[in-house]
Amino acid sequence: PASSQVLTALGKTWHPEHFTCACCGQELGGQPFFERGGRAYCEEDYHQAFSPRCAYCASPIREVSPPGLPRHPPPPPAASPCLFLQKVLTALDQTWHPEHFFCAHCGKVFGDDGFHERSGKPYCRQDFLAMFAPKCQGCERPVMDNYLSALQGVWHPECFVCAECLSGFAIGSFFELEGRPYCELHFHQRQGSICHGCSRPVTGRCITAAGRKYHPEHFICAYCLGQLQKGTFRERGDKMYCQACHDKLFL
Numbered sequence: 001p002a003s004s005q006v007l008t009a010l011g012k013t014w015h016p017e018h019f020t021c022a023c024c025g026q027e028l029g030g031q032p033f034f035e036r037g038g039r040a041y042c043e044e045d046y047h048q049a050f051s052p053r054c055a056y057c058a059s060p061i062r063e064v065s066p067p068g069l070p071r072h073p074p075p076p077p078a079a080s081p082c083l084f085l086q087k088v089l090t091a092l093d094q095t096w097h098p099e100h101f102f103c104a105h106c107g108k109v110f111g112d113d114g115f116h117e118r119s120g121k122p123y124c125r126q127d128f129l130a131m132f133a134p135k136c137q138g139c140e141r142p143v144m145d146n147y148l149s150a151l152q153g154v155w156h157p158e159c160f161v162c163a164e165c166l167s168g169f170a171i172g173s174f175f176e177l178e179g180r181p182y183c184e185l186h187f188h189q190r191q192g193s194i195c196h197g198c199s200r201p202v203t204g205r206c207i208t209a210a211g212r213k214y215h216p217e218h219f220i221c222a223y224c225l226g227q228l229q230k231g232t233f234r235e236r237g238d239k240m241y242c243q244a245c246h247d248k249l250f251l
Helices: 043-050 125-132 184-191 243-250
Strands: 007-009 012-014 033-036 039-042 089-091 094-096 116-118 121-123 148-150 153-155 175-177 180-182 207-209 212-214 233-236 239-242
Touching: 033 043, 039 043, 116 125, 121 125, 175 184, 180 184, 233 243, 239 243
Parallel strands: none
Antiparallel strands: 007 012, 033 039, 089 094, 116 121, 148 153, 175 180, 207 212, 233 239
16 A cells, blocks of 8 residues: 555556666656656666767767656756757767767868768868878869879869970870870970971971981071981081081181
8 A cells, every 4th residue: 555655657656765766776756767668767877778879979868858757846957967958960870969970080060061971980071082082183182073084193174284384285185204294395395306497396207416306307407498418417506507508608
């Protein structure tokens, strides 16, 4: 039989000293409680046993309000952790306190940009790109969407230009030297294969004289413009002359 002092909870009546936490045994008559499977638990034991845990700090996320409070007496205002109920955030197949779901590198809480995942860790967009995105061979900044693949690397389209004159490759062809792209003119300048007569690249037959290269048709006397033959020319300054014009002009 129940004494004059009774407590009603979980659809039953109890002696106050018998309405206790199923885990720690403390009396629940003057504080909030939780019910699970028909059994009552104090808040601490309920959260430790049943609440989801934060993937960062491993502590319980106290997201659920207690389903019932004892009727006599009401709890004091600051007696219960339930006054500080927490929200739960679900991401990466885990649960988190919202304040603990932040970038694994810089520690900032994620804003409207959301997050990017790498090896099970969340990163803000800035750090994810800086740490894991491929880098442009031209400017070394992260490559995100539109890009070109060339010379065993990736490039922003605006960065894939001649390393000398910074002009783009309009027809899509380029020349490679030491891992950098060049237009035809500057590639041949670097290679020393520019015709001294017309200042254009020498790509076919070539005449080399006085340490300079010429298209055969541009290897001519600077005075009479006649075709020169290797071994029968004279040099004056940086110009070539046939024997006759050289003797006429300088002797």
